[in-house]
Amino acid sequence: MHDFAFERPETLAAAAAAFAASGDGAFLAGGHTLLPAMKARLRAPETLIDLSRIPGLSGISVDGDRVWIGAMTTHAAIAGDAGLAAKIPGLSKMALLVGDPQVRNKGTMGGVIANNDPAADYPAACLALDAIIETDRASHAAGDYFQGMFATSLSDGEIITRIGFRVPLASAYAKFRHPASRYAVAAVYVARFADEVRVAVTGAGPGAFRWTEAEAALSARLDPAAVAGLVLDDGDLSTDIHASAEYRAHLAGIMLAQAVAEAG
Structure with missing residues (x-):
């Protein structure tokens, strides 16, 4: 692993500023893809920007016909949320199938969706549940957001804030x-x-x-x-x-x- 600087901003604006100033930065959510890639020297960002201290990026809420899940909400929190289980039990059960307990307690929904691994779970839920991916800059319909292997409609430095899933029957x-x-x-x-x-x-x-x-x-x-x-x-x-x-x-x-x- 190469040397890197480490930033831990406490606002979205500070995170965006840290990325813009980094030259070659990477946002850190759960880290289950990024850190192994860095250890294998497949990625070598100059700066890691940890999003864990930014308020408002985790939690689950219902607003009309959608359930909104903060990007930094862990798989374990998603699997254990009673409100989500009542509205979209299929999504709760999906979270239980992600990795193992260690992964579920650290990994985040936003990290998975930002990475868009072709074998990841949540992209299928986003497409089937007509999701909206909100960021610090825009809103993306799931059908437009996923653009192929590890490719999304996110702009450089754009940060996912929450994901809204349409409640099905x-x-x-x-x-x-x-x-x-x-x-x-x-x-x-x-x-x-x-x-x-x-x-x-x-x-x-x-x-x-x-x-x-x-x-x-x-x-x-x-x-x-x-x-x-x-x-x-x-x-x-x-x-x-x-x-x-x-x-x-x-x-x-x-x-x-x-x-x-x-x-x-």
Whole structure:
């Protein structure tokens, strides 16, 4: 690991100023991706800017038809919040499937969404639950925010402040986890609203994406029978040492059926 300066600002404005002055800075949330990358010398920021002391970046609240989650809220806090469990139980259960207890007690939702790992969980929830990603500069619709592997619509130095999830009538998440990393090999989030059904896949390709064929099949009824035999096109899916694209497509179908059965 290379030498670096360390800043711990107490306001968003100070964090933004520290980043602008750093030359090559990086924001630190939970650190579960950034710090290992630095140890492996894959990243070498000149300045780390810790966001943990900035007030107002954590917590969960309900406002109308949305549940808002602060960017620095940990996975453990999300999993244990009774208000969220009452409104969007599928999202609470998703948080319990992130990593292990150590990761859940330190990692944050905002850090995951800012990093946009192709095997991360929350991007699928953002797409299925029609999320809004708010920052210190703008609001981003989830459909525009996620732009491919580790790529987002965030500008340089932009800081996520909170994420707003549309409350569904029912939703569920099913995940086939890698046994060591607990990342998704393939996972599916299904959400039913009064006017539509939304289905999102993560882990299977270079980024989370909507499965429109599954949405169309489920539009009349949220029933596993409605998607029986539906096969995800594996043309854009990932092949690596863990699974082939064909196998990931097969897993996505199984996870879809499980999520639909739980949501229904």
